[in-house]
Amino acid sequence: LIKTHLDLFEKIYYDNYKLIFNVVKKMVPNDEDAADIVQDVFINLYQKLEKGSTVEYPRSWLYKVTVNKCIDFGKKHQRHEKIESASALKYDEAPIEINEKQAVVRLALSRLKNSESVLAILYGEGLSYKEISEITGIKFASVGKTLSRTLIKLENELRKLHYEMY
Amino acid sequence: MKCIDEALLQKYIDGECSGKENSDIENHFSNCPECKFRYAEKLKISMEMKQALSSLNSGNVVIPKFKIPTKHSGKTRKLFIISLPAACIMLFALFLSKNKTEFTQEELIVVESIPWEIDANLPASEQDFVIEVFDEKGSRSEYILE
Numbered sequence: 001l002i003k004t005h006l007d008l009f010e011k012i013y014y015d016n017y018k019l020i021f022n023v024v025k026k027m028v029p030n031d032e033d034a035a036d037i038v039q040d041v042f043i044n045l046y047q048k049l050e051k052g053s054t055v056e057y058p059r060s061w062l063y064k065v066t067v068n069k070c071i072d073f074g075k076k077h078q079r080h081e082k083i084e085s086a087s088a089l090k091y092d093e094a095p096i097e098i099n100e101k102q103a104v105v106r107l108a109l110s111r112l113k114n115s116e117s118v119l120a121i122l123y124g125e126g127l128s129y130k131e132i133s134e135i136t137g138i139k140f141a142s143v144g145k146t147l148s149r150t151l152i153k154l155e156n157e158l159r160k161l162h163y164e165m166y
Numbered sequence: 167m168k169c170i171d172e173a174l175l176q177k178y179i180d181g182e183c184s185g186k187e188n189s190d191i192e193n194h195f196s197n198c199p200e201c202k203f204r205y206a207e208k209l210k211i212s213m214e215m216k217q218a219l220s221s222l223n224s225g226n227v228v229i230p231k232f233k234i235p236t237k238h239s240g241k242t243r244k245l246f247i248i249s250l251p252a253a254c255i256m257l258f259a260l261f262l263s264k265n266k267t268e269f270t271q272e273e274l275i276v277v278e279s280i281p282w283e284i285d286a287n288l289p290a291s292e293q294d295f296v297i298e299v300f301d302e303k304g305s306r307s308e309y310i311l312e
Contacts, residue, residue: 017229026222105218124219145173
């Protein structure tokens with residue numbers, strides 16, 4: 001029994017690691033912090049499976065836990081983040097042009113409410129409305145409306161930032 | 167059909183409409199250039215935002231090997247953190263007590279008792295001062311100031 005749980009876990013881990021990492025990276029720019037959060041998410045899953053609980057939709061479950069952990073992290077490091085976003089350009093190892101573009105997107109996301117940026121990120125991952133509704137708790141029937149507004153808001157913020165910068 | 171609202175347009179773009187909704191919308195587009203224009207605008211925003219978000223993806227994510235959490239790793243560590251200073255204190259106490267058995271007196275304990283009044287105007291030699299000294303074996307010697 002233990003072995004099957006472990007096999008199941010390993011499959012979920014290798015199938016979803018990149019996916020989850022990229023979601024975290026959108027909310028937590030630092031690679032090390034992001035990796036820590038992802039590890040934490042999977043430890044939660046491991047412990048759940050170890051106890052013998054079943055996870056019906058592992059991917060949705062992972063997204064849900066990930067999103068919550070990222071929001072918690074954001075709250076803890078809020079003061080931090082504000083300073084970093086101003087100097088976000090020095091942050092990653094990638095070439096400057098890519099970095100600058102990423103920094104702008106991150107800044108635009110940070111200007112939205114938490115729930116809105118989460119929605120936008122999940123949409124960007126190509127999730128269905130049903131999955132989005134399960135993860136965020138937005139009513140299935142309202143996903144289209146909320147999404148439409150959020151995307152317009154994000155686009156506005158991006159445009160404003162482009163205007164400010166160039 | 168009346169004009170298509172924002173939510174339905176978004177659903178249409180994201181492929182979340184039913185077959186009937188899809189055909190209704192497409193029919194409406196053929197009669198309503200305004201809605202078709204709104205659709206094109208919304209589609210553009212949706213695509214651009216998806217693209218902007220995916221620009222944050224790291225191309226080369228290395229999957230680390232999962233470290234299986236050991237059940238008591240946290241507890242044993244805590245225990246170690248507590249027991250280490252405790253052991254140090256005990257060792258120190260042992261060291262002290264061992265020293266005590268080979269104790270040699272290095273300091274002088276002075277107990278004063280003055281049972282009469284002193285005339286502070288007289289020199290010390292004219293006062294009746296007696297100094298009693300007890301050594302470690304308890305024998306007493308007396309010294310009289312002259």
